[in-house]
């Protein structure tokens with residue numbers, strides 16, 4: 095038994111973390127929060143580390159690593175609330191790696207691997223229809239219809255679109271009839287958009303239908319990882335504040351009530367680290383458990399993240415309720431992680447249907 | 454015990470309905486104000502305030518009060534305004550104010566004409582409010598006030614502030630504070646908006662620099678401000694603890710569950726959703742009947758005991774539960790901001806639910822955090838010893 099990250103994975107986390115801290119500390123995030131402009135310098139710096147192509151096969155210009163590597167990076171980016179297109183991008187790359195033919199891979203993956211081209215995924219349809227089984231947008235011919243909550247659609251060069259029958263198609267930037275509308279979303283570090291197609295050209299990924307649930311499951315494990323990182327950050331912020339803020343002549347952290355609340359938060363963070371590791375690891379190594387465990391990990395960890403967000407506001411008192419307090423940044427990332435790709439209750443329902451103990 | 458609506462009460466209900474049907478909705482300038490005045494004159498609003506101060510001076514009657522709330526609510530007719538003035542300042546003045554203060558301030562506060570803000574919290578003094586440092590010095594016939602308040606809701610709209618100020622620097626912590634009324638529209642009062650996490654600025658920092666207020670704009674005696682403020686806090690707990698709002702939240706939540714879907718069916722048909730709604734209803738019903746108990750005791754001039762201390766925490770806990778379930782129901786719209794407009798679930802719904810999701814946290818902190826409520830319940834309600842640090846620092 096060796097259930098632990100490798101030295102390389104730790105290094106990766108450390109390197110990405112240092113970069114995130116240096117290039118985009120929270121002061122910088124706060125400053126840019128209301129600017130819609132893509133932080134191209136930050137994405138370039140991440141690209142120089144190879145982040146966009148981590149799991150893209152070596153022959154297509156990537157590092158040929160695994161979902162767990164994507165997940166440890168997601169945890170780190172979640173900890174730092176790093177803005178940018180990471181999540182949609184690596185999922186789009188994954189979809190093309192798994193679902194594309196050789197020619198498509200050759201054409202698209204190298205640009206995605208260097209980060210020079212940005213990818214994203216368009217899964218949701220009206221009424222929270224995230225699941226491949228629920229997609230109704232037809233891919234028979236050119237696309238006409240709407241996709242909702244598409245991350246970074248404004249800067250994406252490639253959009254991997256979920257289609258009826260669980261198929262996947264690719265729409266390229268500038269395609270005729272493609273319209274992108276900004277959504278007034280809570281998380282301003284990962285903006286989402288509505289995408290409309292009007293007789294828009296698409297290219298079908300031949301193995302898409304066999305791939306789309308796997309792409310979703312990778313997404314679920316990355317969201318769980320992001321949520322774990324964000325939860326850890328909120329906990330750290332609360333602990334730091336409890337050590338500095340004084341009331342009644344002592345630091346508030348010396349009140350047992352608050353101390354226990356912070357301890358409870360910690361119990362909702364550290365034990366979940368192994369859960370997201372396994373969910374991500376299973377994607378490559380334990381295929382028969384991958385779907386169920388990623389549903390459980392996403393539902394559980396993003397749900398806890400949201401509650402930790404709520405508890406963090408309370409632990410900070412009045413300042414916790416303000417825009418200027420950093421808590422709100424992670425609170426809103428929790429809103430994203432919780433809702434994106436489907437809410438906890440939907441994934442729990444699916445997990446129960448797949449559960450050996452339920453049959 | 455008698456909770457049936459006897460024929461007298463049923464005819465009272467008819468009377469209220471007829472009054473509303475005749476007078477609301479109405480049009481033109483100041484329609485709301487005029488309606489409220491009519492409602493006061495007819496004995497439907499501010500029943501426990503004397504006529505002299507703009508109330509309708511009715512005998513306390515919890516069931517009549519309940520009927521009025523129900524009927525006004527049903528018709529969406531303007532009832533007693535929710536502001537901090539009518540709900541906190543006016544009752545405090547009624548209990549502790551001088552005759553001229555009552556006459557000058559209460560009537561126009563009740564109609565919503567005078568807007569108030571509450572200047573208690575300071576950057577260094579929140580839970581430990583009695584450590585506040587804004588100071589007031591008497592200069593002839595006027596107080597001169599210097600300091601800073603924070604999280605002051607509605608200060609940008611307020612005509613006046615009721616404010617805690619340290620006037621007796623040599624007295625022990627709790628005994629050195631006075632309760633002063635301050636005109637906000639004067640030089641030296643600087644209001645800087647603070648944005649909340651929802652994105653809008655509803656509260657403020659207020660900087661007070663050589664601000665002046667007449668010597669007799671003090672409620673209670675010098676150094677009695679802490680005690681006077683406890684009266685106000687009691688009223689704040691009353692109003693925040695209002696069972697009406699939690700009942701409305703539950704009804705709105707049930708409506709949301711009818712409009713949203715779960716597994717392809719209306720969410721209201723999902724057993725898990727039904728269970729959670731019913732669970733919340735347990736608390737809401739308990740809240741409602743606790744409200745009846747409180748009103749009845751109030752009417753008899755008796756105390757309802759430790760229940761009083763629990764109501765704020767009890768109701769904010771309900772709001773937390775409501776918020777969490779609403780977030781489950783709105784699904785993908787849970788990614789929207791508090792002020793967004795979007796398709797899917799009708800726009801206003803989602804955005805107002807997200808606003809409420811965030812506000813349930815603001816409410817949990819405002820007027821004393823949950824932990825401070827727990828301390829009060831444990832210490833005053835259950836008779837447990839006081840927190841060691843708090844005891845030390847009160848000396």
Ligand SMILES: Cc1cc2nc3c(=O)[nH]c(=O)nc-3n(C[C@H](O)[C@H](O)[C@H](O)COP(=O)(O)OP(=O)(O)OC[C@H]3O[C@@H](n4cnc5c(N)ncnc54)[C@H](O)[C@@H]3O)c2cc1C
Pocket residue numbers: 339341342346349350351352408409410411412413415570571572573574575576577578579580581603604605606607656814815816818819820821822823824825828840843
């Ligand atoms: C939406 C909103 C509106 C407000 N409006 C007004 C207003 O109009 N006027 C006004 O004067 N104030 C207002 N406030 C301020 C409010 O009263 C204070 O925020 C509140 O009393 C907490 O004080 P604080 O913010 O300084 O937090 P702190 O007192 O610093 O508390 C920080 C954390 O420490 C915990 N803590 C502190 N002491 C203890 C203890 N002894 N035991 C256990 N835990 C403890 C708290 O529970 C909290 O979790 C408002 C606040 C909000 C959020």
